[in-house]
Amino acid sequence: MVPSILAQAETLMDAGRYDDAIKTLLLARExxxxxxxxxxxxxxxxxxxxxxxxxxxxxxxxxxxxxxxxxxxxxxxxxxxxxxxxxxxxxxxxxxxxxxxxxxxxxxxxxxxxxxxxxxxxxxxxxxxxxxxxxxxxxxxxxxxxxxxxxxxxxxxxxxxxxxxxxxxxxxxxxxxxxxxxxxxxxxxxxxxxxxxxxxxxxxxxxxxxxxxxxxxxxxxxxxxxxxxxxxxxxxxxxxxxxxxxxxxxxxxxxxxxxxxxxxxxxEMGVVRNHPAATKPAKFRALLLFSPEAGNTPYEDLIRDSCFDADVLFALRHYRNDPQDCSDQVDVVVNLVSETDFGLDVMASAIDLADSLHRPVVNHPRLMLATDRESISRRLSGVEDAVMPATTRIEAKDLRRRVRDGDMNAFPLIVRHAGKHGGDMMELAGDADTLSRFAEEAGERTLYLTDFVNYSSPDGFFRKYRFIFVGDQILPYHLAIGDGWKVHHASTRMAGIEWMRREEEAFLNEPERVFGAKGMAVLDAIRRQIGLDYFGIDCSLDSEGRVVIFEVNASMLVHLHNAGFEYKNPHVIRIKQAFERLLERRAKEYRSSVSAADTFWAKSA
Missing domain, CATH: 1.25.40.10 (Tetratricopeptide repeat domain)
Known part of the structure; x- marks a missing residue:
């Protein structure tokens, strides 16, 4: 009998029919x-x-x-x-x-x-x-x-x-x-x-x-x-x-x-990607909602070498996911879809999916709806001891008309394409001609206009601080020091200037010394006002110690690729660990609620 079964399996294997060979052997499992x-x-x-x-x-x-x-x-x-x-x-x-x-x-x-x-x-x-x-x-x-x-x-x-x-x-x-x-x-x-x-x-x-x-x-x-x-x-x-x-x-x-x-x-294939936990067994399983049709919270470095398994599911415009595609083992859902400028249809799909899964949701997509630049400027305009420059969303054609009508007088203004980050398609307009030219080049696109605040420090440099909010924690991520108003860490001269790196390291180690009790209280007020589980802020301090707000959203990058700035890594790891603890806490709460419900019905039976 054994030689016969083995011979059948080998014949099927030789023919490339591996699944049939497996079935043949499993039929004789004992x-x-x-x-x-x-x-x-x-x-x-x-x-x-x-x-x-x-x-x-x-x-x-x-x-x-x-x-x-x-x-x-x-x-x-x-x-x-x-x-x-x-x-x-x-x-x-x-x-x-x-x-x-x-x-x-x-x-x-x-x-x-x-x-x-x-x-x-x-x-x-x-x-x-x-x-x-x-x-x-x-x-x-x-x-x-x-x-x-x-x-x-x-x-x-x-x-x-x-x-x-x-x-x-x-x-x-x-x-x-x-x-x-x-x-x-x-x-x-x-x-x-x-x-x-x-x-x-x-x-x-x-x-x-x-x-x-x-x-x-x-x-x-x-x-x-x-x-x-x-x-x-x-x-x-x-x-x-x-x-x-x-x-x-x-x-x-x-x-x-x-x-x-x-x-x-x-x-339609279901789970798009799997990211297994760094160590087994995983403490819990997370489902990440991601859209290739809109902006998202960057997640790869955030979850790398984590204690949990993660599956990625696509949220698409005008597409209804089948909740059955998701594993029953999912303990917590993380919504990564973060851009609302051109992603409202995607956000609607993400909301529908998040609600259908009946799991705790970190950064529920419904909470993202009021995080575009214009909405954020209105929501934070009344925060005490903060400077929130007014931001207006406008179509390029309407801006061209307003410039022609002489309806633009408050210069300078920052003008940028909606949906863009990292300084792309963004300019400081000091006069109507510059603004008109930018609007012409924008064609039929949507733009944002933001009042410019000169946030240069007494030494002439511009400092932009980034914090990441995780739950109720406010964690420093970086300080970028630049020569001009448009500051991004990667484009500064910090890699070659030691005092700049020392200042960034000192900020990361003791942000309270830089922002003081008043500044940290402002950040906490912003955290409570925004209401997301995970997001970031780019900001500065003016001469009066007020927090100048540039950007607040859940789309900010956190990464460990810090060659030449290795002192940043412990602070990135701290953010990653806080994110893990946030998810683990939500997962445990869900498991406890399920266990309590099971106990209740068992006693009621």
Whole structure:
């Protein structure tokens, strides 16, 4: 009986019918569970079709029958690796290496897992050991380049990637990896050349097409990027990331209907992305509502290496999500959709979805409706000891008419395109001619006009402070010191001026000393007035110590990419930890309410 079942499964495997092979073995579950060899076969098949959690059960069954079975130990390690449990994968790898210390594959897998655990130096040693046992080990050379790059040794990583290409000139993966490395360090033209080398070897390689499209997008070659992304999509028609990229590029090329079709195809697949917790088991599961058709709270760095699992779901204009697409295990919902200038249709969909899930919602989309610049200026105009410049939303054509009619006298004014952040499409107009020219160039777009407040410090520099509000906490994020009124941290001279960096560090360590009790009270009043769970403020201080408010919204970026400003990292981590605690608290409250309800109905039954 056992040889017959195994023979049937092997025949199906040889024909590429892996799912049928799995079904055949599962139909004889009781018999299979008594044979370690077939358990290993079933585990390997489940790994092959992307079901590592199911594979774990069968490798563990094999080990219960034959504790020293190295095939089962190795398979179990790969299954743990595939499910994101790298700690257990590492322990399996150590057992495999102890049993067969001269097996290059075991050393390679151990290097892979160590890299995932952030133990790059140990990973490098494992990969070097694999290469010493197998001098032409292409996978190990490629992974070695990745490890070296993670250690910040860019020239050495580039040499390792090039060596991998020279060793395996016909291997498309080597060229793709080189392209990825070049792209990461913004050498986009050379990255494109590397991807083209890979495509000359394998004309239908998805990774080369997809990543080449990303490089073309970064160069602003949106049309070429779209053509390339569409070629990637023809290779993998159901690939979520390719569909999303095509949608983003269609938006940039001002084809919103086509973009929406791409995004809806992804939305209909259910959960868009999964972000597993850094350690297992996860403390809770969060569902993130995100829209590619509107501005969002940047979330990738905020949730990286967190204690919770996170799923991402798309909210789209005129699209109703099926709440059944969401896991029953979701404990808390986080709304990321934050832009209301052109996203009211999206916000309506997000509100509908958030209400339908019957879970606690952080930053409920309904609360976002009054966070556009004009609404914020009205809401905060009465805050004591604050300066809130008046902001008016206006269509460009109406502004042109008002300028022609001589109805604009209060200069200077800041004029910007609605929906833009980071200083893009924004100018200080000191007279009617400048304002008229900006309005003409804006065509039919919507603009904001804001009264200008000269917030320069006595030393002539302009200081812009950013705080992040998390629950009832007010946490400093950065201080940008600039030579002109339009200040953004990345464009200042702070990287080369030590006193500026020292001042920022001092602010981060003791913001109360800079803002004083009065300034911190103003910030707390703003927190209470806005009412969001998570948002940010860009502000300054005038000569009287009043808080000058520039911007308040939930769209502000928090990240850990602070080369040269490493003193910022503890404060970013503090924000991340506060965000985690906020979500965990809401998740626990939900679980407690469910448990209480279950107890009530049990007693009532």
């Amino acid at each position: 018999l299979v569970s008594r044979e370690p060899t077939i358990c290993n076969t079933l585990g390997s098949l489940l790994l092959h079709v992307g079901k590592p959690q199911d594979a774990i059960v069968w490798f563990e069954t094999a080990l219960a029958l034959e504790p020293d079975c190295i095939q089962a130990v190795s398979g179990l390690g790969m299954a743990y690796q595939g499910s994101g449990d790298f700690g257990r994968a590492l322990r399996c790898g150590e057992r495999a290496i102890a049993a067969q210390p001269d097996d290059a594959v075991s050393w390679y897998r151990q290097g892979f897992v160590l890299l995932e655990l952030g133990r790059s130096i140990e990973a490098l040693a494992s990969l070097d050991r694999a290469i010493s046992l197998k001098s032409d080990y292409k996978l190990a050379f490629g992974k070695r380049a990745e490890v070296i790059e993670s250690l910040g040794k860019v020239p050495e990583a580039m040499q390792a990637a090039l060596r991998s290409c020279h060793m395996s000139p016909e291997d498309v993966t080597s060229w793709s990896r080189l392209g990825d490395l070049l792209q990461k360090y913004r050498d986009f033209d050379k990255a494109i050349a590397a991807y083209d080398k890979g495509l000359s070897r394998c004309p239908e390689d998805f990774s080369c097409f997809f990543n080449k499209a990303l490089a073309l997008d970064a160069l602003g070659r949106f049309g070429d990027a779209l053509v390339t992304a569409q070629r990637a999509l023809r290779v993998e028609p159901d690939n979520r990331e390719a569909l999303i990229l095509c949608g983003k590029l269609e938006l940039k090329l001002e084809h919103p209907a086509v973009a929406h079709a791409c995004f809806q195809t992804v939305a």
